[in-house]
Amino acid sequence: MRVMLGLSTAILFAGAIMLAQSVVAPVVFALFAIALVWPVQGWAQQRMPKVAALLVTMVVALVALVGLALLVAWAFGRVGQSVVANAATLQALYAQKMAWLEAQGIPAAGALAGQFDARWMVRVAQGVLAQLQGMLSFILLTLVYVMLGLLEVDVAQRQMLRLGPGVPAALLRAAQRTAQKLRTYMMVRTFMSVITGLAVWAFAAAMGLDLAAEWGAIALVLNYIPFIGPLVATLFPTIFAVLQFGTWEVAVTVFAVLQIIQFLGGSYIEPRLTGARLAVSPFMVLVSVFVGSFLWGIPGAFIGTPVLIAVLTVCEAFPASRWVADLMSGREDAPPRADPE
Incomplete structure (x- = not known):
C-alpha cells in the first residue's frame, strides 16, 4: 500500500506540473538561476548597496544569457539557410538512397522517401522558430522571478533560522549544498561544452565539412542537455556530410568520430572532474532528461538533471530518505553523509 500510494502520488504530481508548466517552470528555472548567480550577488552586496548589487548581478546574467542566445541564433540560422538553399539536392540524394534500398528488397524505403521533402523541412524550421519565440516570454518571466528572488534570499535564510534547529535548519543546509552542487555542475558542464565545441569545430574543419564553426557552436550549446543534446549535435553534421560529400562512408566516419568526442567528454572526462561531489547514477540522469522533456519539452530536458541533483x-x-540518495548515486560506496550540524 505504501509503494502504491507513493507511485500514485508521483503520477499525480507529474500530471500537475505538466498542466501548470506556464506557472511552475519559470519558478523552477528562477530558483536554478538564483543558485548560480548568488555568489556574484553576495560579493557585490559587500561592496555596494543591495539594489546596485542586484543590477550588477542581473547585468552579468544577461550578458551570459544574451551571448548564448546570439550564439544559438547565429548557428541555427546559418544551418537553416543552408538547408533551404540545398533542399532540392538533399531531397534528390535522399530519394536516390531510398531507391537503392528498394533495389535491395527493403519495401519500407518507398514509404520513407515520401515523407522527406522540402515542405517537411520547412515545417520543421517553422516549428523550431515557434519554439524560440515562445521561449522569449518564458525567459522574461523567469528574469522577473530571479530579480525578486535575489532580493529575498537573505530574508528567507533568516526566517528559516528563526524556526529552530529542526527541519527548517536541515532544509537550509540542503539548499546551500544544492546550490554548491548546481554551480559545480554548471561550471563543469560549461567547461566541457566549450571543449566539445572546439573539438567538433576542429574535426569538421579538418574534414573539410561546410559550416564547421556552426557545428562547433551547436555542439557547445546542445552539450548542456545530457545524452539527447550530444546525439542531436552529432546527427546534424552527419546528415550534412552526406549532402556535401555524397557518400555514406564519409558520413559514417563523421558520425563515429563525433560520437567518440562526445563519449570522451561526457562519459570519461566530465565524471572525473565532478568526482564524488555529484554522485548521480547515469541511468537516473538519462531518466531525468527524458522525463523532463516529456513534461516540459526542451526546457524540461535541460532542467531535468539539476532537479534530480x-x-x-x-x-x-x-535519515529517513537518505537511502534514496544512496540508491540513485550509482556508486558502490555510499556518497558523503550530511553534516550533523
Missing part, C-alpha cells in the same frame, strides 16, 4: 541532495539531508 536537488532532489537527491534534499533526500541525503534526512
